């Protein structure tokens with residue numbers, strides 16, 4: 168498998184590193200617009216090969232898409248991240264132009280590529296990638312829910328005072344501080360509803376901490392996070408490479424599922440060699456349905472700024 172990662176910054180490089188460490192891809196091409204930056208990151212990462220025991224070949228190029236030709240998967244992380252106090256939506260004016268141009272360059276060189284969009288505001292950037300490339304809807308996946316769900320599980324494990332591997336949970340909806348919907352009703356610890364272990368107040372707190380998970384880190388770091396975002400993308404790339412049919416909540420173009428149309432937003436989907444193999448429609452209660460509709464309205468408002 169050949170993977171292109173556009174943007175060799177914090178998230179792009181972390182994603183390339185996790186892909187290499189998992190040792191399932193033949194080649195990762197890092198692309199950046201900053202002269203020499205991707206080449207430098209690729210060289211640094213390749214110097215980990217003998218230490219971390221991987222054979223994946225990582226190369227870096229400055230804005231040369233000919234080197235990305237025939238990629239199976241491309242990850243778009245190019246663009247600016249938020250600074251403390253900013254919302255993801257505020258990045259649209261800079262990132263929309265970058266994502267559109269990058270998506271067009273990618274498909275010129277890899278017409279059969281599956282694209283994973285990471286740049287924010289992610290749901291709108293995934294929608295834009297659909298419009299810019301006209302790829303089949305299963306070939307463009309927005310990464311948000313995989314990360315938000317990992318953050319949800321982290322907060323659940325913290326509240327339950329148990330290992331994260333004991334808990335399961337999912338976040339759907341828009342990838343924004345207000346649009347995320349952590350599904351506390353369905354979260355479990357080894358199949359037992361988490362409400363058996365913690366109070367409703369604590370569960371409400373977990374939900375709120377999850378929603379501002381990115382903002383909390385941005386405040387601490389001065390820029391947005393990269394390790395968990397990189398790990399979340401690499402898990403999705405791995406599912407495509409292995410045709411694992413693993414379920415991730417991710418931003419999918421909806422055509423009537425969940426009663427929504429012409430919008431890319433976070434819902435559970437099966438990920439395999441064809442990208443989105445199937446959108447899974449789970450039964451939501453009335454409150455969750457209302458939240459999803461509200462979240463979709465907010466995403467549509469941001470889409471209107473394109």
Ligand SMILES: NC(=O)c1ccc[n+]([C@@H]2O[C@H](COP(=O)([O-])OP(=O)(O)OC[C@H]3O[C@@H](n4cnc5c(N)ncnc54)[C@H](O)[C@@H]3O)[C@@H](O)[C@H]2O)c1
Nearest residue numbers: 174176177178199200245246247248285286287289310396
């Ligand atoms: N979806 C998510 O869950 C999630 C999580 C974290 C970050 N993000 C988003 O990912 C993006 C990247 O974040 P980061 O922390 O890696 O930022 P960063 O600044 O560290 O890296 C971005 C890189 O993109 C490059 N770039 C800019 N324009 C480009 C172009 N036209 N072509 C190629 N490269 C270009 C920059 O030179 C830079 O190296 C941001 O928009 C951020 O908000 C999304």
